[in-house]
Amino acid sequence: MKKIIELSLIILFLLSFTLPANAATIALVRSTVEYADNVEQGGILEFVWNTPSLSNEEVRYLINDIPSEFDVGEANVEISSNMGTFDKIIKSYKIVLRSTTALNGNLEVKINISIPSDCPENTYTLNISEMVGSDSDMLNPSSIDIIVQKSSTNPPSATVLHPNGGESIPIGTQVQVSAHATDDTAVTSVTFSYSSNGGSDWNPIGAGTIVSGTSKDGIWNRTWDTNGLGAGSNYLIRAVADDGTSTREDQSDSTFSLTCTSPSASALNDPGTTDTDGSYTVSWSSVSGATSYTLEEDTSGSFGSPTVVYFGSGTSKYITGRRDGTYYYRVNACNACGCSGWSNVEDIEVSISHEGEGWNRTFGGADRDVAYSVQQTSDGGFILAGYTDSYGAGSSDFWLVKTDSSGNKQWDKTFGGADSDIARSVQQTSNGGYILAGCMDYSAAGMYDARLVRIDSSRAILWDVTLGGTGWDTAESVQETSDGGFVFAGYTGSYGAGYYDAWLVKVDSNGCIQWNRTFGGSGRDVAYSVQQTSDGGYIIAGSTQPQGGYLLSTGFMNSLGIDFADVWLVKTDSNGNKQWDKTFGGNDWDAAESIQQTYDGGFILAGYTKSYGAGDPDFWLIKTYSNGNKQWDKTFGETDDDYAYSVQQTSDGGYILAGVTEPHSDAPAPLSESMSPCGAGGSDVWLVKTDSEGGKEWDKTFGGTDDDYASSVQQTSDGGYVLAGYTKSYGAGGSDFWLIKLGTAAQMRGDLNHDGILTPADAAIALRLAATGGWDANADVNHDDYITSLDALMILQATADAIDL
Incomplete structure (x- = not known):
């Protein structure tokens, strides 16, 4: 629609080729004002003042009786040239722009007012006027109507699906938070956050991804790691949907609980019955909600003085360096809330050949x-x-x-x-x-x-x-x-x-x-x-x-x-x-x-x-x-x-x-x-x-x-x-x-002082045993069931040649 106030037919004819379909023009004493006489919710209402042929004159522009439904705020003002200095007065009901110096030439000024997205659809009336030159009063105030229309793009919608209230979730659980989001064009993102105090404070979870449906109508999910959070019954989830133009949010219908529950016991797998090199793997089952496992080893089976051989988040441990004997194992699972009981006990027998080890x-x-x-x-x-x-x-x-x-x-x-x-x-x-x-x-x-x-x-x-x-x-x-x-x-x-x-x-x-x-x-x-x-x-x-x-x-x-x-x-x-x-x-x-x-x-x-x-x-x-x-x-x-x-x-x-x-x-x-x-x-x-x-x-x-x-x-x-x-x-x-x-000790033949290596000191011990009739099976290096100076000589020779017996 085209609206013309106090303009000649010639001006009307010319403007019909230059203004948009919803544009209107109003002529004041010295200026023309262009504006859109209809605007969408969430849009911008723009006034363009054109004042020609200023000759060492001052100007003042006024928009008055602005409806309270509009958002004046810090109204945006643009001036066409660096012609002088201006003051602006912005109040909820009026905007005044005035020059503080005399101006020359043509002047164009733009004043923008935001229309809130929730502004009701209606026709609103406001007044505009001006003062140019020596006029002592605002002249020719004109009343104009602005039609606010429904936005052509509706805001998105968001509905929290899970957790939506009443749930009891163990701490440590990886929770799939979800929301249903719709929009008449496309939802560009859904972000999730949580509150532990009933909505007073919110903490980010992160952006979700579509798991079903489309960006116009779909289900969005995000994994929420609850490890490290405190137990409580005032938790809420919030989902915010964004379509690039506006956002809408929703939160759980009621609060839900995070509970501190120790994990259940793990099950230890059988490592085997016999091992011949002292190296093997002990493994156990993964437990939901567990953040760490402790594996204990014992050589008696009573676990009176066990040794911790593993602590971590894995479910297996490679054991190496074990000597002859039976080794017993058990494992427990832990999280921030506590630990489970011990698992079943499994054992393995190690039998290694030790000949010639040092x-x-x-x-x-x-x-x-x-x-x-x-x-x-x-x-x-x-x-x-x-x-x-x-x-x-x-x-x-x-x-x-x-x-x-x-x-x-x-x-x-x-x-x-x-x-x-x-x-x-x-x-x-x-x-x-x-x-x-x-x-x-x-x-x-x-x-x-x-x-x-x-x-x-x-x-x-x-x-x-x-x-x-x-x-x-x-x-x-x-x-x-x-x-x-x-x-x-x-x-x-x-x-x-x-x-x-x-x-x-x-x-x-x-x-x-x-x-x-x-x-x-x-x-x-x-x-x-x-x-x-x-x-x-x-x-x-x-x-x-x-x-x-x-x-x-x-x-x-x-x-x-x-x-x-x-x-x-x-x-x-x-x-x-x-x-x-x-x-x-x-x-x-x-x-x-x-x-x-x-x-x-x-x-x-x-x-x-x-x-x-x-x-x-x-x-x-x-x-x-x-x-x-x-x-x-x-x-x-x-x-x-x-x-x-x-x-x-x-x-x-x-x-x-x-x-x-x-x-x-x-x-x-x-x-x-x-x-x-x-x-x-x-x-x-x-x-x-x-x-x-x-x-x-x-x-x-x-x-x-x-x-x-x-x-x-x-x-x-x-x-x-x-x-x-x-x-x-x-x-x-x-x-x-x-x-x-x-x-x-006792692994190497000829190693009589049990230091793990053959030295002349071992030969000296063999000589003393030979002289006193003593016995040590490791001293009988020639396997004749006697300890003699020949055994001592063989140990000494092995020391010099750096060989094992």
Whole structure:
């Protein structure tokens, strides 16, 4: 429709070609005003003032008697040109716009008023007028009618279906909240929220998805995780439907309850009747509402003093390292409300052949050969990694040595060029191959890059990558990750904030970098060990140190603002973003060399401390909770210098530590590229076994008259232990790879002092038994039912030849 007030027929004719169908025009004394004489609910009512030929004049525009049903609010005003300054007065019933300076030229002004979506359909009357120039009063007020019509797009509808009131839902349940949503065009989204206090406060659940029907008429669902919520009877669900123009909401007809109910008992599956290698899987049924399971092991069946061997959300546990005997298991299920009763008890008998279980082997040539890492392989043998100066192409090359289960070399392989290449870590991969990590010298100045080498089970190189910049960069520890890629930790002098920063790098299965992260401050911050954690993130351990890596003087601060060097623990998420970090230490030199996540979800760290203990330094064992807060710590050592370089939790819940003990030196151990603290004083391998609280159960030393060193330890599938390092006391060269396999008491023939290895001390015991007529079945190594000097000689010969009996 077209409305014209006080206009000539010519103007009417012209406007009929330019105005929309619902447009109207009104002529005042000096101005024309265009507007729409009908508008939809939820629309905008726009007035356009056109005032021509202003000549040093002031203007004032007025919209008066605005209906209360309209939404004046902060009415939007647009002015066609920067002709002067204006004031506006906006009240619920009127809008006044006036110039505060004289104007020249043509002026166009737009004033918009919102029409609420719930404004009733009706015809509304308001007045408009103007003042231009010297007019003293508002002239020619005109009354106009505005018709408000129903919106052509209706708002959507929403109806909560579930939970809709009266339900009782156990906490921990994954609830499918649902709503029915309709619209005459399309519902674009339905979002859900919940209230625990009858609707006073609302918390988001998230956006739903259509599970049936269409966007015009459909059912929308969203999973609501009730874990961690409090019990109560005033819960409501709210659903908000949106069609892109307007929203409508609905909530449960009445409140419902979340109840705190402990889960029902799980059922333990039968692990089998007999096991011959000490490794098997115990599994149990999943229970609705359970968030964690605790698996206990007992050797008597009474569960008077059981051992927790698993705590987590899974439904199976791989058990390894069990010795002869019968093992009993039971499991319970827990959530925030409590735990179920214990399940049925299942048992399995383990029977293992222990013949020839303890031995030691050396590998090397005429020069220096050093092993830093060892792992038992899937075939029961062992893989060692380090470097060799005796073989290969360069001054030092990566050296990988594979043995059978008795320590006999099956093959070895070197990797390297003309300069130094040092392997620090090895792991067998899921496809039977191996991943090595370390560093390589790339410059005459002695700078290093991190290096990763992956080979398949036939020793063919799959890829060989280096990573780093212009500084010193190295990989100290590597692990295959759950996605088939790899993560390594070390330190970098090329990137980050400090002299050295801890460096965490994730690569895919082809060795391509997915991300890398640095952690540290302005000093020397290093990571020596990394492990992927049960939540898919990573834990790294090392130290935060003074710049340069040496203890310089009293009061020297490290990167994190703490005196000297401290143990440093950093936890990240699956993308390497730091979640938290912790430092441990005193006013002297402290460092962590090895870390492992423990059965209870916490962490065990091993390293050394000069701040605490009896020596300078001592082994330092630190147990933390899952959040990194210290649970307890223990030191081991006397007056000598003692450094722990490797730790692993053992099958009995205790811990095994390996490192070196050496005569005291006043100089601190440099954390250099070789990471070897051994001097010329004749160091020995030191092995310490503790219980689950860190109390020492036993310790052993191994070595001769020269330097001997252990850098890696692992409990083996038969319950014994394997150590790797180097020896200068035995072997063929300046130093040789040293692989030591330890059995347990009464497992190794000829091991009469039960230290897990054959030594001249065992031969001396055999001689005393021969002289006194005593008896020990393990001393009868030639099986003639007598103990004679011949048995002692055979033990001594086995010691010298590094063979087992």
